[in-house]
Amino acid sequence: MSHPPHPPLPRWIGHRGAAERAPENTLASLRRAAADGAQWVEFDLRLTADGRPVLLHDATLERTTNGCGPLAAQRWADLRGLDAGSWFGHDFRGEAIPSLAQALECCAALGLGANLELKAEAGGEDALVAAVAEALEKCQVPVIVSAFEIEALECAARRMPKIARGLLCHGAPIDAGHRARALGCASVHVAEGALDLERSIALRADGASLLAYTVNDCARARALYEFGVAAVFTDDPARFAAAF
Ligand code: G3P
Ligand code: MG
Numbered sequence: 001m002s003h004p005p006h007p008p009l010p011r012w013i014g015h016r017g018a019a020e021r022a023p024e025n026t027l028a029s030l031r032r033a034a035a036d037g038a039q040w041v042e043f044d045l046r047l048t049a050d051g052r053p054v055l056l057h058d059a060t061l062e063r064t065t066n067g068c069g070p071l072a073a074q075r076w077a078d079l080r081g082l083d084a085g086s087w088f089g090h091d092f093r094g095e096a097i098p099s100l101a102q103a104l105e106c107c108a109a110l111g112l113g114a115n116l117e118l119k120a121e122a123g124g125e126d127a128l129v130a131a132v133a134e135a136l137e138k139c140q141v142p143v144i145v146s147a148f149e150i151e152a153l154e155c156a157a158r159r160m161p162k163i164a165r166g167l168l169c170h171g172a173p174i175d176a177g178h179r180a181r182a183l184g185c186a187s188v189h190v191a192e193g194a195l196d197l198e199r200s201i202a203l204r205a206d207g208a209s210l211l212a213y214t215v216n217d218c219a220r221a222r223a224l225y226e227f228g229v230a231a232v233f234t235d236d237p238a239r240f241a242a243a244f
Contacts, residue, residue, distance in 0.1 A: 001154075001157045001183070001184040002157055002161035002162070002184055003184040003186070004161065004162050004163060004164045004165070004184075004186065005164060005186050006144050006164035006166070006186040006187055006209060007113065007142040007143075007144070007164065008142075009040065009113075009144075009209070009211075009230060009231045010038075010039040010040050010113075010231060011221075011225065011230075011231055011232070011240075011244060012038075012215075012221065012231060012232050012233070012234050012237070012240045012244065013038070013040040013041060013042050013115060013211075013231055013232070013233050013234070014029075014030075014033030014036075014038035014040065014041040014042065014233075014234065014235075014237045015041075015042050015213065015214050015233040015234055015235045016029060016041075016042065016043055016044065016057065016235070017029025017030045017031075017032060017033045017041050017043060018032040018033040018036055018038070018041075018235065018236065018237050018238070019235040020216065020235035020236040021036070021236065021238065022088065022092065023064065023084055023085045023087065023088035023089075023092050023095055024057060024064060024088075025043050025044055025055035025056055025057055025064070025084075025097075025098075026055070026084050026085060026092070026095045026096070026097070026098060027095070027096075027098050027102060027103065027106050028085065028092055028095050029041075030043070030103060030106050030107065030110065030112065031106065031110065032237075033112070033237045034110040034111070034112055036236075036237040036238035036241055037237055037238065037240075037241030038112065038237040038241070039111075039112065039113060040112060040113040040114065040115065040142075040231075041107070041112050041113075041114055041115070042114070042115040042117060042146075042213075042233050043055045043103060043114065043115075043116065043117065044056060044057045044117045044119050045100055045116055045117060045118055045119060045128065045132060046059070046071050046072065046119050046120075046121075046128070047072065047120070047121070047124060047127055047128045047131060048071065048072070048074055048075055048076045048079060049072060049073055049074055049075050050075045050076055050077075051127065051131055052076040052099055052100075052131065053099065053100040053128060053131045053132050053135060054071070054076070054079065054097050054098065054099050054100065055097060055098045055099075055100070055103055056071050056097060056119075057119070058071075059071060059072070059119075059121070061074070061082065063087070064084055064087055064088075065082045065083060065084045065087070065097060066082055066083045066086065066087075067079070067082045072121050072124070076099065079097050080096060080097075082096065082097055083095065083096075084096060084097045100116070100131075100132060100135045101135055104135060104136075104139050104141050107141045108139070108140060108141050112141070113141060113142035113143065114141055114142070114143050114144075115143070115144050115145075115146055115166070115233075116132060116143055116144070116145045116146070117145075117146050117147065117168065118132065118145055118146070118147040118149075118152045118156070119147075120147070120149060120151070120152045125149060125151040125152040125154075125155045126155045126159075128152070128155075129152060129155035129156050129158075129159045129160070130155075130159055132145065132156075132159075132160070133156075133159040133160040133163075136160060136163060143163060143164075144163070144164040144165065144166055144186070144187065145160070145163055145164075145165055145166070146165065146166035146167070146168050146187075146189055147165075147167075147168055148168040148169070148170065150183065153165050153167060153183050153184075153185065154183070157183070157184050164185075164186045164187070165183070165184060165185045165186065165187075166180070166185055166186065166187040166188065166189045166211065167179060167180035167183055167185045167187070167188050167189065167208075168189045168190075169188065169189065169190045169191070170191065171190065171191050171194045172190035172191055172194035172195055172199055172203060174199065174202050174203075176188050176190060176203055177202065177203040177204055177205055177206045177207075177208045177210070178205075178206045180206070180208040181206040181207060181208055185208060186208065186209060187208055187209040187210070187211050187230070188203055188208045188209070188210055188211070189211040189212070189213060189233075190203065190210070190211070190212055190213075191212070191213060192212035192213060192214065192215050192220065192224060192232065195212055195224060195227060195229070196227070197226075197227045200224075200227035200228045200229060201227075201228065204228055209230040209231075210227075210228060210229050210230055211229065211230060211231045211232070211233070212224050212229045212231075212232045212233070213232070213233040214232075214233050214234065214235060215232040215233065215234050216234055216235050216236055216239070218239060218240065218243040218244070221234070221240070221243075221244075
C-alpha cells in the first residue's frame with residue numbers, strides 16, 4: 001500500500017466551501033470561501049447513476065436541492081436543472097449541483113487546494129474512486145482525499161496511489177491514528193468535540209497529521225492548535241481569516 005504524504009495544509013479549511021455563508025457544496029460556496037480568504041476547501045463527492053462524481057453531502061436530494069430521492073438513482077443530465085441554492089437563500093436561486101470536474105476547474109481558477117471527501121454507496125466505492133481518479137489525472141490542484149469508509153480508502157490507495165489520503169472518523173476513537181497509518185493515510189480527521197490534549201497526543205503518536213471538523217469558534221480552534229491539531233474545517237472562512 002502506498003503512503004503518500006499530504007501537501008502543505010493551511011491551519012483552516014473551508015467546510016463544504018463556506019457553508020455558513022453560501023449553499024454548501026456549490027461553486028458559489030467555493031467562490032465565497034476563496035473570496036473570504038480560504039486557501040483550501042473541503043467538499044463531498046457522490047456518484048450519479050451514470051458514473052459522474054458530483055458535489056453533494058446527503059445521499060438524497062431533498063435537503064439541499066429542489067429534487068427528491070437518492071442521488072445515486074439520478075443521471076447527470078437530470079441533475080443539471082436542479083436548484084441547489086434556493087434552500088439557502090433567494091440570492092442563490094438557480095445555483096447548480098456541480099460536477100467534480102467543474103469544482104476542480106473552479107479551484108484551479110481560484111488557487112484553492114481541495115479535500116475531496118468520498119461518500120460512496122456501500123459496494124460503490126471502486127466506481128466512485130475510479131471516476132475521481134480519472135478527474136484528477138490532469139488536475140494541478142493540490143488535493144487530499146478522505147473517507148469514513150475503509151473500503152473507499154483502500155480503493156483510493158490502488159487507483160490513485162500518489163494522492164494523499166485521510167481517514168475520517170465519527171468521534172475521535174483512540175486507535176484512529178494507528179488505523180490511519182495502517183491504511184497508508186497521512187492524516188486522521190476527527191470530530192472536534194471529542195478532542196482534548198491527551199486524546200490529541202494519542203491520535204498523533206503514529207505520525208498522522210490531526211485534522212478536526214467542524215470548528216466555527218476561533219477560541220476553540222486556538223485550543224485545538226495547542227493540542228497539536230494541524231488544521232480545522234470551518235463553515236466560516238471569513239471569521240477565521242479575520243482571526244488568524
Ligand atoms: O471532512 C470533514 C467533514 O466534512 C466530515 O463530515 O458529514 O460534514 O461530511 P461531513
Ligand atoms: Mg464532508
